[in-house]
Amino acid sequence: MSPDPQSVRHGDRFLLPFRAIGRPVIQICRHVGQLTVFLVTAFRHLLTPPYYPTEFAQCLYTLGFLSLPIVGLTTLFAGGALALQIYTGGIRFNAEAAVPAIVAIGMVRELGPVLCGLMIAGRSGSSIAAELATMRVSDQIDALETLSIAPMDYLVIPRIAAATVAMPILVGIGDIIGILGGYLVGIYRLGIGEVGYLTQSIEFLDRADIVSSLVKGAVFGFIIAACGCYCGMNARHGARGVGIASTSSVALSSTLIIAANFVLTDLFF
């Protein structure tokens, strides 16, 4: 006997909220699983030759050197704004003298790595995803495989390695420029003494602050490149797929950077 269509429709309506929750949960689990498999495979390829040093150097130049202007400008203004905010807040309880120390610690421990991470995710992460996605939808990745070149070795590993190496350097430079931004605002806008500012900035910074900043940079670099490569390599459906890969890469890496930042801050606390 066939089921009563009315009861089927009723049953469907009853299941609707469960489906609405279940589908995205299943999708998230699927993506987490695929990303894990992708990372394990990448790690395996990282440990075994062949290696492509030319591609690594090229990625280092594109991801690192060419990102310097955006990192420099962002951290310069962020450092300046931070100095202004701390001064405005600090003046309420006569703590305006703490501006140099807080700018230095704030830039090195938090703002520098996170800002650099988010800017590079937007600039380079999306570019990695779009480039690999275009290669995927135009059969270039299939062509690589038929030429006996493993796309993991040739495309993924150089990008992940370059981002992991370049990001701590970018973060280090960003930290210095951010402190410089705070310094310029402190000297020319807030009237803090030149020598005092520098002495305070250096005195209050601990080696652990610098180490935590650079470690965060390396972790964020890895996240950015891994997300870009994962989204790009799994792109489908032509130009639309390239757009989706690029957007997903930025969204995924930005979220993971914020989450990883909390975990790392807690670890270094």
Place this chain on the structure above:
Amino acid sequence: MATPPELELDCITKRFGSNTVLDRLSLTVERGVSFALIGKSGGGKSVALKIMLGLLPWDRGEVRARGMKLTQHISEWRQSIGVLFQGGALFDSLPVWKNVAFAGLRGRERMDARQARSKAEEKLERVGLNASVAGQYPAELSGGMQRRVGIARALFTQPQLLFLDEPTTGLDPVRSEQITTLIADILADSSMTAVTISHDMNFVPRISTQTALLDGGRIVWQGASRSIHEHGHDRLGNFVQGRRDSDLP
């Protein structure tokens, strides 16, 4: 002992969700033969090609290359093949000569750049392009030239088996004719086995000796390429004349 065929697909089934694209597909490509697989768009030709190249896993059946399981010898297999992808699939970020010599520069051989460039220019000349295009980027070339570069890249490693995926699709009649003549010449000059995927009925009889029609995920007709215009078979006749199967008497 008889030489095993170059390539055998034995009862291959491939599904995407509930959609069966290849349904127990079996075909054999003998050595030295130029084989063409024809069929309408969405009929599973490209999926069959990807399976033959080891780019796509299949659900059931077995693929054998020179008598050995493809999955177990994929690396050696790929060393002996050349592929022209639909549209060329050239690497945009590399100049033409590096595209052609890619397998030499980045593959196991790791050729010296000068030697690789000279061999690439030789292959470019073979496909009717002069050395002046070697330094250009793929985006600077016309569709026909890109296809020629793709053929030069496929020939770089002197493959035993050449795969051609829709070599004339998207080209104007003049360029299509030029590419057809070029491929026919290359195949006539060598003892290479060739597998071509196409729906161009003017092209297929000129470059292949055997043809199979793929429809509904199965081979529905197989025979000599020169006879495809004789329309002895309903489905083949419909396909060649561009009629729907529902028009069958």
